[in-house]
Amino acid sequence: MQYDQNVLTRTERRIFALRTLYSRAGYRSYRMRKFEDYDLYSRNKDFLLSDRVITFTDTNGKLKALKPDVTLSIVKNIEDTPDALNRLFYDENVYRVSGRTGTFREIMQMGLECIGDAGNAVAAEVIDLAEQSLALVAEDYDYILRVSDVDMLTLLVDGMSDSGQVRSRLLSLVSAKNLHGIESLCAENDIPEEKCRTLTDLLKVYGTPPEVMPEIEEICRGTEAEAEIEELADVLRGLYPEGGAKADRKIVLDFSIVGDTNYYNGMAFEGYIDGVPECVLVGGRYDKLMRRMKKKSRAIGFAIYMDTLGMLGRNAGDRAIENFYDR
Amino acid sequence: MGTIINVALPKGRLGEKVYKMFEAAGYGCEDIFNGRKLVFENKDAGVRYFWVKPSDVPIYVERGAADVGACGRDILLEYEPNVYELKDLGTGICRMVVAAPKGFKDDGEYPLRVATKFVNIAQDYYSSKGRDIDIIKLNGSIEIAPILGLSDVIVDLVETGNTLRANDLEVYEEIMDISTRLITNKSGYNFKSAAINRLLERI
Numbered sequence: 001m002q003y004d005q006n007v008l009t010r011t012e013r014r015i016f017a018l019r020t021l022y023s024r025a026g027y028r029s030y031r032m033r034k035f036e037d038y039d040l041y042s043r044n045k046d047f048l049l050s051d052r053v054i055t056f057t058d059t060n061g062k063l064k065a066l067k068p069d070v071t072l073s074i075v076k077n078i079e080d081t082p083d084a085l086n087r088l089f090y091d092e093n094v095y096r097v098s099g100r101t102g103t104f105r106e107i108m109q110m111g112l113e114c115i116g117d118a119g120n121a122v123a124a125e126v127i128d129l130a131e132q133s134l135a136l137v138a139e140d141y142d143y144i145l146r147v148s149d150v151d152m153l154t155l156l157v158d159g160m161s162d163s164g165q166v167r168s169r170l171l172s173l174v175s176a177k178n179l180h181g182i183e184s185l186c187a188e189n190d191i192p193e194e195k196c197r198t199l200t201d202l203l204k205v206y207g208t209p210p211e212v213m214p215e216i217e218e219i220c221r222g223t224e225a226e227a228e229i230e231e232l233a234d235v236l237r238g239l240y241p242e243g244g245a246k247a248d249r250k251i252v253l254d255f256s257i258v259g260d261t262n263y264y265n266g267m268a269f270e271g272y273i274d275g276v277p278e279c280v281l282v283g284g285r286y287d288k289l290m291r292r293m294k295k296k297s298r299a300i301g302f303a304i305y306m307d308t309l310g311m312l313g314r315n316a317g318d319r320a321i322e323n324f325y326d327r
Numbered sequence: 328m329g330t331i332i333n334v335a336l337p338k339g340r341l342g343e344k345v346y347k348m349f350e351a352a353g354y355g356c357e358d359i360f361n362g363r364k365l366v367f368e369n370k371d372a373g374v375r376y377f378w379v380k381p382s383d384v385p386i387y388v389e390r391g392a393a394d395v396g397a398c399g400r401d402i403l404l405e406y407e408p409n410v411y412e413l414k415d416l417g418t419g420i421c422r423m424v425v426a427a428p429k430g431f432k433d434d435g436e437y438p439l440r441v442a443t444k445f446v447n448i449a450q451d452y453y454s455s456k457g458r459d460i461d462i463i464k465l466n467g468s469i470e471i472a473p474i475l476g477l478s479d480v481i482v483d484l485v486e487t488g489n490t491l492r493a494n495d496l497e498v499y500e501e502i503m504d505i506s507t508r509l510i511t512n513k514s515g516y517n518f519k520s521a522a523i524n525r526l527l528e529r530i
Binding site: 099142144146176177178179180181206252256272273274275276277278279 | 389390391409410414415513517518520
């Protein structure tokens, strides 16, 4: 029987396209077939987008949860193989509190994880697939993948203050690109001017890696972040091989991406599509989560929020108001 | 057509001040004070304005209906929108304070009754001091609350202090300085970064 693609909804078509992309790239489908103990999520609350979880008591009296996230389950259930690499993808419904409605929602999420011997070349592969995923789901809209290195940011911020409260305020100002706020917080806490300037200079950087890497190296020279530059440069070499191939990637470096440093380290990235006001793809390296779960493997992956993608083409902004008074 | 930046301006005196800053930077729009229209644009300057209720500015920006907006730090701290805060516009300057009837002393025996429009800011402030409070959310005329015995103190914005004095209140503690900030949508910034950065340099 021939299948007619027109019977698929937009979301199903996107999932179909992404599954094809990941399968062809050598990834295998992972399916969650059971409920996790609530304990898994309560121990790793900060890893979740929201700490609220729907729970129920199973027939044996154990407290279970409807999954708010897939990565934690994969990490928990997969065999620890630090010398081999597991390439996985999933599409699953997750249950969490929506930032928009403040109530629990069933959300379709698609994601990809590389767990095991996941070094810099694997990071480049995952970032490449994240960019290709955006290209597939963005239809005719423009898209961009913002890439950062959270270790560089963490090293700089850790070197600025011994106070956890000040460091946490600094990170929240970083995520808002709030340079004036960083300057006043530094002044209030007697943080040396040159440390403050390094952070604000790094935050001002926004551009394609070939354009801005020399500037980043210059800003970080002699600072705490210098030790991490080589890792970023190595991942970028995988994405931009010598000879200018793939120079037209839609990737920008932007250090305002902030993740929970108890879980994330190294590369972090976020995907945006023109006309969708929120981030549609989030990813990064989470070796620290692996250590918390007593695993030796390294790991990097990303998730795509299919519900957020539903805003594509429906949003306000330019397309809504253009020529309003000429109609 | 070149890039157009959609700007949400807060209705009222503050928004007009902010518009004058945009105008002086080369982003003027002829009929902006035309009472009937809601959206105003100057395609040559690459800008489109709309007037909205001040507390709604972050909603328009966060949800992408506006690329850029101007709103007070008080509103940003109260609603915590997921936006970039790119510039302190240095206008709309005032203070967020705790005010109380003259001679009031907090003896700490009971939870302090605090009347305010700014529930988050008040809760954060007292939680950082470890003081237990009973929050009373009001939507306006906050100064009347301590006079009628509804609250012990109020948390509110003060510009000159005239309203406080007229009601026999005084500033009890300063919480923070407030001014107007330029915010942008985190997604929109990626697709209009050149135009937004040009605007930032000129203002």
